[in-house]
Amino acid sequence: MLRNKEWLDDHSRTALSRLFPRIEARFKAQTDAAEWEAYTLRLRRHFPRLFERLYALYGDVYDFYYHLESILASTTEMWLARPAELKALDAMRETDPYWYQSNRMVGAMCYVDLFAGNLQDLRQKIPYLKELGITYLHLMPIFKVPAGDNDGGYAVSSYREVDSRFGTAEDLAELASELRHHGISLTLDLVFNHTSDEHEWAEKALQGNKEYQEYYRMFPDRELPDAFEKSMPEVFTEDHPGAFTYRTRIKKWVWTTFYTYQWDLNYENPAVFNRMLEEMLFLANQGVEILRLDAVAFLWKRLGTNSQNLPEAHWIIQAFNAVASIAAPAMVFKSEAIVHPDEVSKYISMEECQLSYNPQLMALLWEALATRDVRVLQYAMRHRYAIPEGCVWVNYVRCHDDIGWAFANDDVQAIGFNPDEHRRFLTKYYIGRYEGSFARGAPFQEDPRTGDARVSGTAASLTGIEKALEDNNEEALNLAICRMLLIHGVIITMGGIPLLYLGDEIATLNDYAYDKDPAKIGDTRWLHRPKFDWKRAELRRDAKSVAGRVFTGLLRLIQLRDQNLAFARGETEFVETGNQHVFGFFRSNDQNVVFVLANFNEHPQCLEARRLRQMGMRKTMMDLYAGKAITATQELTIEPYQLMVLARVA
Ligand code: GLC
DSSP, X not given: OOOOHHHHHHHHHHHXXXXXXXXXXXXXXXXXXXXXXXXXXXXXXXXXXXXXXXXXXXXXXTTHHHHHHHHHHHHHHHHHTSOHHHHHHHHHHHHSTTGGGSTTOOEEEEOXXXXXXXXXXXXXXXXXXXXXXXXXEEEOOOEEOOSSOSGGGTSOSEEEEEOTTTOOHHHHHHHXXXXXXXXXXXXEEEOOSEEETTSHHHHHHHTTOHHHHTTBOEESSSHHXXXXXXXXXXXXXXXXXXXXXXXXXXXXEEEOSSSTTEEEBOTTSHHHHHHHHHHHHHHHHTTEEEEEETTGGGSOOOTTSOSXXXXXXXXXXXXXXXXXXXXXXXXXXXXXXXXXXHHHHHTBSTTSBSEEEOHHHHHHHHHHHHHSOOHHHXXXXXXXXXXXXXXXXXXXXXXXXXXXXXXXXXXXXXXXXXXXXXXXXXXXXXXXOSTTOOOOOEEESOOTTTOOOEEEOOHHHHTTHHHHHHHTOHHHHHHHHHHHHHHHHHHXXXXXXXXXXXXXXXXXXXXXXXXXXXXXXXXXGGXXXXXXXXXXXXXXXXXXXXXHHHHHHHHHHHHHHHTOGGGSSSOOEEEXXXXXXXXXXXXXXXXXXXXXEEEOSSSOEEEEHHHHHHTTOOSEEEETTTTEEEEOXXXXXXXXXXXXXXXXXX
């Protein structure tokens, strides 16, 4: 229900004045006076926005006030359970709220089992992470899941029980604090759009329990599912048509956006919001500092729409954000919305997600490599990079998912390409159906009706390292390694937090053996989810090996970022370099300025020196990446796939 600001302010004040004494009576005695004071200060500060969002979502529900009180009680209970060390972190972060904007922030992500074995073994790998300069680590889902198919952990059966393959809850807590002591922030997922069909709630629903059936979206016949599907795109096309799965036991159609065993939660039910906020704060209390909000676009559904990115999805996250600000302010949110760039940016604000994946940049880096043309990239960045003050992009090249061409049609058209043809070309280019392509990838969720597909494959295979090695072509190999370092160089120097997909730093190739495993067959994303090759990692200091060349190149880039304050914060100023193969941007912060140039072509390119000077460059500049001075009187030549990080000579 929507009300004006004044009404909301009034009623939020009244609601709090009624509810607060009840909360205080129940909980105050459980902690000391000063702690309670600090907590209630935050509660008072963030309650108005919590109330506003909850009222918008659930104001119509007959027992709204009951739920409001339960939500406050759960929030307080979870805060009381928060370990002292994390409460201390809360206090620290409140004085340094933009901690994640530091130029020292470098993220990495991995599967615990594939990277290390289990949570305990992972502790032994901290030195490796530190060697790379990693300051935030995203562990792929580690909670209980169904045996066999579980969407790589994204079908969660319990948000609190660590899957025994990975260890125990104690192992997780120990790992989190050890990481923190080493200056590495832990990131875990809140998979909150759906649970697995083996979650306790789903099992109760399957037993016919009405209360739990309302935790999900279920329909007795095809009438509503058919009506919804009229305006909804399919997400996992290869797995099942439409968005619903029939369960004979209860004779109902269950909403399943992703795999058939992933049941979408029903956020129209305030009890679901309440239960999930407890799960969220449970994660916070394990020491999570960056919470990855999975599949945010799908949280709310409405007939006659595509049921993606609806306003209510934002309100849910904003309400969660208010709860986290009250009970776990050390934790920030990262949104995972792999949708149209205009929609991606709507999730980004200090009151919603402070961090967001940048799927547009990811897609356009691959686009620019395939076309050797940076115009779409440049255009899109100039128009869409800016996000609210305090927020940052998480920039990545590869992750555990496929590559979808999540850029805007308008941007492609502005450069004169046809968006559909362009996407089709890119897919073909990367899945080996385009003559002369350097890439080795595979289609993901290919739609035989339209030929549309997304792309799977590791960065090394997609940049041409795999093919060059196979062809035994030294020259092609050099170019491929340069491509690999070029796109990583862009994400490391551009505004935001770079996120590495562990394995890429040692140029891991596609794993074609994945389809021997019945739990993985058919999901090509396993191509780029191999077991981490520690033998290969031993070569990282060997400058002659491929792994070593990529590793040392990345290390140098990370160190460069680490040591230059120009890379702090998120602002980036994109410039027209006057050459359609060369991408360029400025990074600046106070007195520190660098100018980054990236040649996306396999031939040397020239830039007019006059033009560079017009942008504030001097004749002689220092290339911080190459570690040498360069002089450009008439022209500046930039080598194939070269990245330059130029700074004024002091
Ligand atoms: C996210 C995950 C992806 C998973 C999906 C469903 O997009 O990144 O791996 O398949 O959510 O949970």
